[in-house]
Amino acid sequence: MRADEIHKINRDGWDRRVEEQDTWTCPVSPEDIRRARAGEWSVVLTPNKAVPKNWFGELKGKDVLCLASGGGQQGPILAAAGANVVVFDASARQLAQDEAVSRRDALSLSIEQGFMHDLSAFADGQFDLIFHPVSNCYAPEIRPVWRECYRVLRPGGVLLAGFMNPIVYVFDSEAAEYEQLIVKFPLPYSDIADRPPDVLQRIVERDHTVEFSHTLEEQIGGQLEAGFVLTHMFEDRDHGLPENGRSRYFPTCMATRALKPSAR
Ligand SMILES: C[S@@+](CC[C@H](N)C(=O)[O-])C[C@H]1O[C@@H](n2cnc3c(N)ncnc32)[C@H](O)[C@@H]1O
Numbered sequence: 001m002r003a004d005e006i007h008k009i010n011r012d013g014w015d016r017r018v019e020e021q022d023t024w025t026c027p028v029s030p031e032d033i034r035r036a037r038a039g040e041w042s043v044v045l046t047p048n049k050a051v052p053k054n055w056f057g058e059l060k061g062k063d064v065l066c067l068a069s070g071g072g073q074q075g076p077i078l079a080a081a082g083a084n085v086v087v088f089d090a091s092a093r094q095l096a097q098d099e100a101v102s103r104r105d106a107l108s109l110s111i112e113q114g115f116m117h118d119l120s121a122f123a124d125g126q127f128d129l130i131f132h133p134v135s136n137c138y139a140p141e142i143r144p145v146w147r148e149c150y151r152v153l154r155p156g157g158v159l160l161a162g163f164m165n166p167i168v169y170v171f172d173s174e175a176a177e178y179e180q181l182i183v184k185f186p187l188p189y190s191d192i193a194d195r196p197p198d199v200l201q202r203i204v205e206r207d208h209t210v211e212f213s214h215t216l217e218e219q220i221g222g223q224l225e226a227g228f229v230l231t232h233m234f235e236d237r238d239h240g241l242p243e244n245g246r247s248r249y250f251p252t253c254m255a256t257r258a259l260k261p262s263a264r
Contacts, residue, residue: 001192003140006210007090007115010138013208014070014091023239027072027097033105036080043074045133045162046236046253055160055232055257059083062128065152067145068116068135070094072101078131079107086127088112088119090138117144125154134162134253137211140190142218146226150260159228159258165235168252169213174199181246189213220256228258 018025035041042050060082066075070089075098079085087098087109095111102109112121116132116139130149136142149159169189172182185194191203191210204210223230235251246252 006140006192009204010209011090011115013204013210014089015093016208018071018091018093018097024073025071025094025097027101028076030105033076033080033101033107036077039081041077041081043077043131045131045160045255046234047134047239049234049236049255051160051255052232052234055158056129057158059129063126064129064131065119065122065127066098067119067130067132067149068138069131069133070098070111072097074131074133075109076101076105076107079109080105083108083129085109086112086122088114088116088121090115115139117141117148119148119152122152124151125157126152128154128157130157130159130161132159132161134164136161136214136219137164138209140192140212142214143222143225146222146228150226150228153260155260155262157260159223159260160255161223161258162236162253162255163219164213165250165252165254166213166215166219167250168246169211171246181249187213188215188218223256223258227260229261230256230258232257 045051062083064078064083064085066085066087068089069075070087070091071094075085075087089095092113095113099111114121130153136145166187170183170185172184175182190212191200233254233256235254237247238252
């Protein structure tokens with residue numbers, strides 16, 4: 001399957017997930033925005049852990065790109081905390097959630113639709129901070145994403161990224177919803193390449209989206225190759241603990257803080 005076909009499946013799939021009110025599509029409340037305006041806020045790059053405040057630095061007046069981060073969640077909170085935010089996402093319905101919160105609460109937030117590997121809508125050095133929660137599992141190639149992030153950040157700018165621990169994809173996700181951890185797939189894994197057509201069809205009908213594991217070399221090495229310097233990282237586990245089996249054994253996601261150096 002061609003990359004553009006994959007992007008469209010995932011774009012339309014996230015539109016469907018908005019209709020189904022998936023957790024990652026439900027906007028923040030007016031009370032969340034009121035608290036964020038008063039300085040009480042937190043956001044996630046991964047399912048559970050709040051990103052440490054010192055990863056952001058001063059937010060007031062900063063130009064922030066929320067990358068593949070639609071759904072009316074992190075973008076509106078960061079705008080209420082004082083940033084000028086652009087939310088960029090493939091899904092028009094996810095972006096509509098951000099636009100609705102922005103209008104409701106009069107935030108400094110705009111939206112832009114597109115695919116994360118192509119940030120040509122933005123100028124070189126346009127942003128101070130990029131906030132990129134777990135979403136690159138929906139992109140077949142991620143090195144172009146890191147390169148584009150580097151380009152659109154100012155020198156001294158910061159990239160905060162969440163992504164899946166690739167080991168998650170070794171296990172057969174069809175096996176009793178993770179209660180049985182059956183080792184099945186060599187890495188890197190791709191729903192498209194590693195599933196027979198009937199199973200792939202079942203996955204797309206159920207989840208509406210397709211995923212790719214990516215290696216740590218692509219995730220971390222890719223950021224370093226793009227020119228970033230890593231300054232911090234943490235690991236996290238799935239939503240809904242302790243029911244979710246795999247999170248009992250290992251952290252399922254991680255987050256990194258990377259700096260575009262002022263002079264290379
Ligand atoms: C798990 S959600 C992340 C957003 C959410 N606000 C959060 O808290 O994590 C994944 C997002 O990535 C977006 N997405 C998927 N593939 C994309 C792509 N190739 N380019 C841009 N956005 C994409 C989806 O539309 C969806 O909004």
